[in-house]
Amino acid sequence: MTLSSSPSISEKGDVVHLEDGKAAPEGGLYNPHIDVSGIDERALMRKVDMRTVPWLSFLYLLCFLDRTSIGNAKLYNMEAELGITDTQYLVCLTIFFISYALFEVPSNIVLKRLKPSVWLSALMVLWGIMMTVQGLVHNYSGLLVMRWMLGAFEAGLFPGVTYYLSCWYKRSEFGIRAAIFFSAATISGAFGGLLAVGIAKMNGIGGKPAWAWIFIIEGLITIAAGAVSYWIIVDFPDNATFLTEAERTVVIRRLQGDAQFSAAGEKMQWRHIKKALTEWKTYLASMIVYAGIDMPLYAFALFLPSIINQLGYSATKANLLTVPVYALACISTCLVGFFADRYGNRGMYNFVLLSIAAVGYIILIASRNAALSYFAVFLAACGIYPCIPNTVAWMSNNSEGTYKRSVALAMVISWGNLQGAVSSNVYRANQKPWYPLGHGLVLMYIGTGLIATATFRFLLKRENARRDRGERDEIIEGREGGFEVNGRFESVEDAKREKGDEWSGYRYTL
Numbered sequence: 001m002t003l004s005s006s007p008s009i010s011e012k013g014d015v016v017h018l019e020d021g022k023a024a025p026e027g028g029l030y031n032p033h034i035d036v037s038g039i040d041e042r043a044l045m046r047k048v049d050m051r052t053v054p055w056l057s058f059l060y061l062l063c064f065l066d067r068t069s070i071g072n073a074k075l076y077n078m079e080a081e082l083g084i085t086d087t088q089y090l091v092c093l094t095i096f097f098i099s100y101a102l103f104e105v106p107s108n109i110v111l112k113r114l115k116p117s118v119w120l121s122a123l124m125v126l127w128g129i130m131m132t133v134q135g136l137v138h139n140y141s142g143l144l145v146m147r148w149m150l151g152a153f154e155a156g157l158f159p160g161v162t163y164y165l166s167c168w169y170k171r172s173e174f175g176i177r178a179a180i181f182f183s184a185a186t187i188s189g190a191f192g193g194l195l196a197v198g199i200a201k202m203n204g205i206g207g208k209p210a211w212a213w214i215f216i217i218e219g220l221i222t223i224a225a226g227a228v229s230y231w232i233i234v235d236f237p238d239n240a241t242f243l244t245e246a247e248r249t250v251v252i253r254r255l256q257g258d259a260q261f262s263a264a265g266e267k268m269q270w271r272h273i274k275k276a277l278t279e280w281k282t283y284l285a286s287m288i289v290y291a292g293i294d295m296p297l298y299a300f301a302l303f304l305p306s307i308i309n310q311l312g313y314s315a316t317k318a319n320l321l322t323v324p325v326y327a328l329a330c331i332s333t334c335l336v337g338f339f340a341d342r343y344g345n346r347g348m349y350n351f352v353l354l355s356i357a358a359v360g361y362i363i364l365i366a367s368r369n370a371a372l373s374y375f376a377v378f379l380a381a382c383g384i385y386p387c388i389p390n391t392v393a394w395m396s397n398n399s400e401g402t403y404k405r406s407v408a409l410a411m412v413i414s415w416g417n418l419q420g421a422v423s424s425n426v427y428r429a430n431q432k433p434w435y436p437l438g439h440g441l442v443l444m445y446i447g448t449g450l451i452a453t454a455t456f457r458f459l460l461k462r463e464n465a466r467r468d469r470g471e472r473d474e475i476i477e478g479r480e481g482g483f484e485v486n487g488r489f490e491s492v493e494d495a496k497r498e499k500g501d502e503w504s505g506y507r508y509t510l
Contacts, residue, residue: 016357030268031249049349061184062222066131068301071198075315084140086429104414107156108406117233124226127153132219135212159410166396170258181336189326201329213325276407292449293387294416296442299423310433311370329381336386346394347457361443387438397509399498460508472504
């Protein structure tokens with residue numbers, strides 16, 4: 001994000017100025033009585049990194065592992081032993097995403113009202129229990145209920161953590177953290193295949209088949225991680241106990257200097273939630289851009305083992321062959337997060353990445369050669385996975401107000417995850433081994449994502465240009481200029497606080 005230097009803004013008293021490359025607020029300084037001269041900012045942010053990103057990434061690894069391990073379990077005769085048909089299996093996949101999408105927005109509102117250490121830990125323990133019980137079911141109805149419950153309790157982690165991280169980092173720092181956090185999904189893909197192969201050796205122990213042990217062991221690991229998370233997860237910057245008061249002050253002043261005006265705290269008002277629910281950016285970013293990426297993501301994660309298996313490889317070898325695919329996707333995700341933070345242009349990164357994914361799926365549709373199809377899944381993974389954290393960061397960068405951003409991010413992610421219900425049904429058993437229908441529908445979603453990305457970027461750029469020309473200037477008491485239609489305020493601080501990212505001095509990230 002860049003802030004305006006146009007005369008129409010500076011004449012009113014720009015809210016942010018740049019000194020030695022660091023943004024600093026000109027008014028409303030947080031904790032003005034606190035001396036922060038002795039704080040090393042780089043060392044402070046390394047301290048914050050170590051207390052937030054690694055553990056949360058591990059939790060997301062478990063989360064993604066738990067939701068997608070059913071794809072690995074399927075290869076070990078789960079359908080036959082539970083007596084379920086291919087259609088019933090797909091319904092079990094679908095119902096997870098329905099409950100997952102329904103509970104994401106409410107969960108983010110609760111997260112803001114409660115401590116992250118309490119809410120996220122409780123969710124983990126509960127979904128770990130559901131995961132474990134999933135390994136004890138004996139029929140279709142039992143599996144169906146457990147998948148619904150698993151989705152309901154997992155719903156809060158990804159939108160909650162992405163919002164939580166956005167409350168700690170500047171916009172130019174958020175992308176790489178989001179990428180590292182999300183890269184846990186790629187690691188879980190690689191690790192999940194290896195873990196499934198190892199756990200499958202427990203087949204018959206305690207009278208339980210291999211697929212049941214996959215669910216039980218992974219569920220118990222999640223319960224243990226959730227239980228200790230209460231003492232590991234730190235809360236929001238304004239009340240983080242692992243920081244001194246001076247360190248908390250520096251963190252919040254950094255965010256305010258990055259035009260995150262609500263960083264020092266914001267009282268919950270329904271108008272903030274209403275704004276997120278009626279924001280055009282939320283709907284374009286969630287209903288089209290993110291959906292165009294998330295459906296391919298889940299189709300890929302849920303069915304990659306089956307796709308490779310149908311190319312002629314055994315269940316064990318198919319699981320092992322997913323490992324290098326996910327390893328490359330992890331590297332790609334982190335690199336894109338780093339470069340998008342450094343050079344901006346998140347929309348262009350999305351466009352290039354989705355184009356690469358499209359090439360991969362075009363090859364999968366056309367190919368009848370196992371080696372060529374295996375190469376194509378590498379392209380698909382490298383195109384799809386980095387787009388998820390990049391799009392989440394893009395949306396977060398363009399939404400100001402803690403409650404508004406919380407709800408907007410949850411809406412974006414929940415609508416995208418609802419597409420998982422679609423992806424769960426596109427790879428049908430009667431399409432083996434090349435799955436032309438499944439690949440074709442994924443390619444259609446990718447195309448939609450490409451068009452929506454270009455449209456979203458164009459509209460943001462047009463709005464920035466209007467603000468540069470002064471068309472969005474507010475009337476500030478005692479100042480010249482501005483238009484009544486844009487609002488009348490006593491000060492620039494009031495305009496910032498009231499309008500958030502609609503303030504005339506705010507510039508959207510392209």
